[in-house]
Amino acid sequence: AVTPSVTPTLSISPSTLNACSGSSVTFTTTSTNGGSSPQYQWKINGNNVGANSPTFTYSSLANGDVVTCVMNSNASCVTTSSVTSNAITMNVSANLIPSISITASATNICSGNTVTYTATSINSGSSPQYQWYVNGSAFGTSNVFNSSAIQNNSVVSCQLTANGNCINTTPVM
Numbered sequence: 205a206v207t208p209s210v211t212p213t214l215s216i217s218p219s220t221l222n223a224c225s226g227s228s229v230t231f232t233t234t235s236t237n238g239g240s241s242p243q244y245q246w247k248i249n250g251n252n253v254g255a256n257s258p259t260f261t262y263s264s265l266a267n268g269d270v271v272t273c274v275m276n277s278n279a280s281c282v283t284t285s286s287v288t289s290n291a292i293t294m295n296v297s298a299n300l301i302p303s304i305s306i307t308a309s310a311t312n313i314c315s316g317n318t319v320t321y322t323a324t325s326i327n328s329g330s331s332p333q334y335q336w337y338v339n340g341s342a343f344g345t346s347n348v349f350n351s352s353a354i355q356n357n358s359v360v361s362c363q364l365t366a367n368g369n370c371i372n373t374t375p376v377m
Contacts, residue, residue, distance in 0.1 A: 212277040224370035239279035300327035302366035329368030
């Protein structure tokens with residue numbers, strides 16, 4: 205009996221190509237002709253990492269890291285016993301902390317005059333949400349708040365809830 209030669213193949217795919225710093229990414233292999241118990245060696249930038257497994261999860265990736273995997277086949281009649289996967293270059297973004305500041309059109313006003321408060325945010329994403337408060341009571345929900353009912357010693361504040369990839373979405377004041 206003559207057994208035909210086979211060539212092992214290996215490809216890998218990540219759970220995401222665009223990750224946030226510190227988040228876990230899982231890589232999964234798809235292979236042919238690996239045999240009954242192929243051996244796997246994962247690599248990041250050419251350095252050995254991970255265990256002998258067809259999947260690999262890592263949470264310390266940096267932007268531009270290149271992930272590959274080497275499979276050693278134990279199939280019979282292989283044309284080569286070792287094959288390297290495709291290379292995955294990771295896009296890893298820094299985690300952003302949102303911040304907010306507010307300005308008033310005036311700080312010394314006469315009773316009944318309208319004051320315009322404007323919120324300016326940094327790292328807030330494409331659709332941030334605003335909630336204005338006067339002495340702890342909720343009012344407007346845009347980045348601009350107008351009021352003619354401000355009293356002496358009133359405290360005006362604004363809460364920002366940011367959105368977006370790699371942005372901390374915990375509300376900030």
